[in-house]
Amino acid sequence: MDTMVFFKMTEEWEQLHLELKKLPQGIESVPQYLRHLNKMFVADFETSMSKRLDVKFWNKLKSMMDEMRKASEKDKVVDLNVQNLALGFLSDLSLLVHSNYEIPNFGEEISSQLTWTPCTYGKRKPVKSKTHCRVFMAYILLRMGDLMRYKEIYPKAKKFYEQSCRINPADGAVWNQLGLISVLSAKLLESTYFHTRALHATLEFPAASGSLTSIFKKFANRDISKPMPINELYLACLAKIHFLLEIENSTEILQKISEKAATSKEMLIPLMSVYEHLEDGTEIEQRAVQYVTTLWQNSYKILLKTMVDEDEHLPENLHLLAFYHSAPKLLENFDDSEVSENIWDLSETLKNCLEMNPEPSNDVIPDPDGFKYFKCLEKHQYPIKKSYLIRILRGDYLEESLHDESSEFDTSTTTSNSSPTKSPRKAPRVPHPESSDEECLQRGRRRGRAVLNESVDSDEEDF
Known part of the structure; x- marks a missing residue:
């Protein structure tokens, strides 16, 4: 100009x-x-x-x-x-x-x-x-x-x-509003997903934690021994994990949920968020982490089998696979021969796909859901590549300097030239050995950020 x-x-x-x-x-x-x-x-x-x-x-x-x-x-x-x-x-x-x-x-x-x-x-x-x-x-x-x-x-x-x-998609406010619309349509699982996206967006929307807590409170005391739709059963179990409550007959129930959770972003994304805020210092906290571990591993096993048996939804399932590896601790000591076989078969499938079409664009996994802007647990390099997942699956993935590539999507109105940085990692869990069970339960009930007003915009002259 x-x-x-x-x-x-x-x-x-x-x-x-x-x-x-x-x-x-x-x-x-x-x-x-x-x-x-x-x-x-x-x-x-x-x-x-x-x-x-x-x-x-x-x-x-x-x-x-x-x-x-x-x-x-x-x-x-x-x-x-x-x-x-x-x-x-x-x-x-x-x-x-x-x-x-x-x-x-x-x-x-x-x-x-x-x-x-x-x-x-x-x-x-x-x-x-x-x-x-x-x-x-x-x-x-x-x-x-x-x-x-x-x-x-x-x-x-x-x-x-x-x-x-x-x-x-980097703006958490719009994810939050999608969550509000879902509540009005009585789609509470969808709403939980959207509010979680809002809470962990690049520009996070902290008030979304209040909406999530409201949903969890509706389900925390549900009697899960009675028949109910799988979405409601999942929300009831997720709410109990969030509030550090016991899940009766957990082995059978979590296995039942895993059948759907394995390929459901609406289930996996909120689970990631709840897990990120858990601690494991006392028995009831460790119990909550164990519930997540069971659900995580069951779902991971089912996802791998699904991806090996069919490739109709391979791109979106590859994203889910990456998310499971965002919490490597939950997959530790997961010794299962079927899992090992499926991991090898899947990595071979991805490798053959790259060899048949070596174009760089074929290596990139599409991201129509804007997961690049979902900041929860361990962050992956975006765009996620099939070659990157092959290294993770085969266990020879080494941490390296990752470029957080600049994006055309942003909520900021300024730009900067960022230098390469290592991918952020989940903060180590801090045990609280002296906490009583009641103190842990109270901490669970308070978990989440303070609820703010819907808009944090100021009308004051600040320029």
């Missing part, structure tokens, strides 16, 4: 910023405030994003909706009108940015009410940072989803959330 043009844009933005500080802050002045933020985005999109004015824009909208809802004593007609007004403001912001800047096309499925169509564009300004574009569009879609959720149009809300997640 021409230096003089850039200077003029920045100067215009700074003048608008000074004027913004002088605007009234009351609820009645919110429309004026939002229109002023629109001008700042048009003047300099990248500076506006570096200061996260998109967050400020939403906070103003949200405060307007909350205040008017309170003033109307939750009148549904007023709520609907204000929500429609908010949809208009948010759509206008997206359209203004797209009509003035060369924002990339993030998919045909994204509504034209947010992007216009190419034939309507005039001469637009280039944008240096693709990250700014991704963060902006993902945030717009996230908040459009919220507005649809407030309007109780849940299918549309979910669609917006899924689009936002596809554009920026």
Whole structure:
């Protein structure tokens, strides 16, 4: 971009910023405030994003909706009108940015009410940072989803959330909102998965731990001796592990769960999170770890057999296989002849696949679920490669310096040149030999981060 043009844009933005500080802050002045933020985005999109004015824009909208809802004593007609007004403001912001800047096309499925169509564009300004574009569009879609959720149009809300997640899977907030939609649809296993993704995303969403605890509390005291759907049985056992409670007839029940857990990301991902927060200092803590170990090993054995017998779902199962090896301690002393045979057969299958097609792209395991941004237990190098898994399976994998390759998905609006670093490892467990069983149970009930507000965005002038 021409230096003089850039200077003029920045100067215009700074003048608008000074004027913004002088605007009234009351609820009645919110429309004026939002229109002023629109001008700042048009003047300099990248500076506006570096200061996260998109967050400020939403906070103003949200405060307007909350205040008017309170003033109307939750009148549904007023709520609907204000929500429609908010949809208009948010759509206008997206359209203004797209009509003035060369924002990339993030998919045909994204509504034209947010992007216009190419034939309507005039001469637009280039944008240096693709990250700014991704963060902006993902945030717009996230908040459009919220507005649809407030309007109780849940299918549309979910669609917006899924689009936002596809554009920026590193942001835990959108995973959390997908979890909320799943709860409203009574899909509690799916919700547990999404909230776990939120808690362990690159930009984690700590409040998701409160949602997970709420789900676990619903299942912790279930009588698992009675017949129930396998998803509910799994959640009941996971909740008991989380709260350090006993699982009666655990051998039979965990084996039953393993049949489905072996190839289910919705089951394995929450199990990884619960295990990461367990300690093994006392008998009841060791019992909880043993439950996880049993479920882990049973499921691992079934997964290997499934992958050897069929290859229909091989790519997604390869990701699950890598996750099982994220906790090598759980696979220690797992001496089973069938497992050893299946490991060898699978590694040979992968090796032959690479030899038949030596192209580098054939070595890469697709990651449509954005697991690169799931930070739990031992982290693997991404993209995960078949050759990498072969080394793990054959036991000749050595820790090495791994590159955390820069990604086009990010929630940050800044970039840095990171040097190669060793893959982070799970912190060693710290025994608490002097803890009583009751103290351990209380620690289990408190486990998880403190619940925060849904949004941690600040409306203060901090730039």
